[in-house]
Amino acid sequence: MIEYLRGMNIEVEGGSGPQTPEDQQLALKSAESKRPLTEEFVQERIIEFLGHQGWSRDLRTKSVKQHGVDIRVRHNNYARYWLVEVKGDASPSAKFPRSHREVQFNLALGQIITRMHTGGARGYKYRYKYGVGYPASFKDMAVRRLPYDVCDKLNLSLFFVDENGAVELLDWQALKKLQTKPS
Structure with missing residues (x-):
């Protein structure tokens, strides 16, 4: 017990x-x-969140076993895309859930970075938005370990999903506020 x-x-x-x-x-x-949030649950909530924000055209998702970015969606009015890599919590039987979160955090960042488009002079900043989605249990670690200026340069945002399905989106400016607030 x-x-x-x-x-x-x-x-x-x-x-x-x-x-x-x-x-x-x-x-x-x-x-x-406190049951763990699966990758599928996190992915579904982020898709729903993006849909409410006007991002639902040409939606492409993948299952856990398929290769490629987890979520690719185009804005309804503009030729802009979100590419989002998603990770879930460790299973309840995981011996070291904190280590699992750290590995999944690094893995998602590596996967989204390898999928970034580099064509165009300034297109990287305007055509594609990149994101990594995690359960809310990853938030403290992500805020502590991912510098806001890296998110600015890579046009990278963080999605956090809680057990109720609420999604929090942190862009580089929101991350900067969290990282520079006085202790």
């Missing part, structure tokens, strides 16, 4: 775990409410 709860990132004080059956039930309910 204790190992299960530790795997779900639930604090277990003193290593003894919940003592009474009521405490155990409460701990299990808490663990179930």
Whole structure:
């Protein structure tokens, strides 16, 4: 029981775990409410979010087993595109979920960078917008590790999806505010 709860990132004080059956039930309910967000869930919520923002033309998505960018969508009125790479949470049985998040964070960045278009003098800044989408559990790490000026130069934004399906979009300016606010 204790190992299960530790795997779900639930604090277990003193290593003894919940003592009474009521405490155990409460701990299990808490663990179930923090179930990991799958890549498919994150991808669906980002597609829905972009659709509400006017990005739904020529939508192309891929499944987890296919190669290529996860989301490619054109703006409804302009010839501009979003290319988004998406990652999900570790499974509940993952021994080291924090390490999994770090690996997935780096993997998504590497994948989106290799898909960036370099043609045109200034077209990289206007024709394509790039993004990486993660569950909200990645936010603190991403804000800490990804410099805002890199996001500015690469036209890269971050999408974070919470367990309710709400999407938060951070462009380089929003990232700068988070990284430079006084401690």
